Amino acid sequence: MKQPSLELESEAGLSACFEDVYPDATVKISRDQYSVFEIRRMIRDTGELILDPEFQRKRVWKLEQERELIESVLMGIPIPVFYVFEDMEGKKQIVDGRQRISAIVRYLDNEFFLDNLKMLPQFDKKKFNELAPLYQSKIERYQVSVYVIEPPTPERVKYDIFDRVNRGGTRLNSQEMRHALYSGASTRLLKKLSKFTAFKKATGNGVKGVRMRDQYIILRFLGFHLWRQQELEFQYKSKPDELLAMVMQTINSFSSERIEALEKMFNVAMSRSFEVLGPDGFRFQTYNVNKRPINMALFEAMAHFFALVNLDGLDKAALKKDLDELKIVFDNSDFFKGRVDSTTSVEYRFKAVEALAGRKET
Secondary structure, three states: OOOOOEEOOOOHHHHHHHOOOOOOOOOEEEEEEEEHHHHHHHHHOOOOEEOOOOOOOOOOOOHHHHHHHHHHHHHOOOOOOEEEEEOOOOOEEEEEOHHHHHHHHHHHOOOOOOOOOOOOHHHOOOOHHHOOHHHHHHHHHOEEEEEEEEOOOOHHHHHHHHHHHOOOOOOOOHHHHHHHHOOOHHHHHHHHHHOOHHHHHHOOOOOOOHHHHHHHHHHHHHHHHHHHOOOOOOOOOOOHHHHHHHHHHHHHOOOHHHHHHHHHHHHHHHHHHHHHHHHHOOOOOOOOOOOOOOOHHHHHHHHHHHHHOOOOOOOHHHHHHHHHHHHHHHHHOOOOOOOOOOHHHHHHHHHHHHHHHHHHHO
16 A cells, blocks of 8 residues: 655655755655565566666575575565655666565566575475465565655656665666666667767777766767757756756657667767768877877767768868867867866857858758
């Protein structure tokens, strides 16, 4: 039975945790109580609860841990609360507790048997369908508590919650968290684009996939390009995380035809960049023997330019000269160092390449 939503602005016990950090945010959290039977049905039948989104790490619990958990359920011992995010359509994604839920559902699906139980050895060697009906019912009726983070909780708050409940082991970076929160067509697209030959050639293989760095800069390009093309209704205010979250959510709703159009646009932009600037188009000029790294802000601006400009009929040598000169201006400015995500910096670089694109198109 779902309990009333707790709006942290008005609920005294919870608002104190957030009001100083998020003075302008409405954070909605409800506490639900589900039976194990309901949870399995939500995962297996209705698809309301997403157990295994693409981002999730493989099952890491050992079989002994899963058996011990089922023993705890049979004993009626409370297990820790679960956290889920709910989207606008009501679908829920597990944020914390996947290993526990996976173990319970696997046992109900007869995927393992109990063994070496410390407190209830009489259930050793038994799968779920081999338990007496009384104990099957006891497991199915077992209640678990779930905290549901609901809309319109801001994305930055969701990131913080996700980060805090997933701090075991290596902490996720922003792109890994986005990959977790918005798994679907957008994550599949980013993975696919990062493997494009045109992308690898245009960047001189200078952007590695470690910690999703490659997918991050591709997402930034897609996000800023769609926004500048007015294909997204968004008011940018020096907060790229909110834009990038919106982009991934939007792409998840795209048709297959729209996804294919994005793939083509990206491939064309990368191919044009390599044709004109070679493998160092997204690097600033080198002043010693060592190449400078790919500049993220330069990548998204120049990729946006090549997505706009058709090379047919253009003098590519003259275009390269213009772009090299623009890159020098960029490099000497303060807009590609430090606060690259400020509204001023973003406007500066995109207006500059759009102005050049406009001159080349006329």
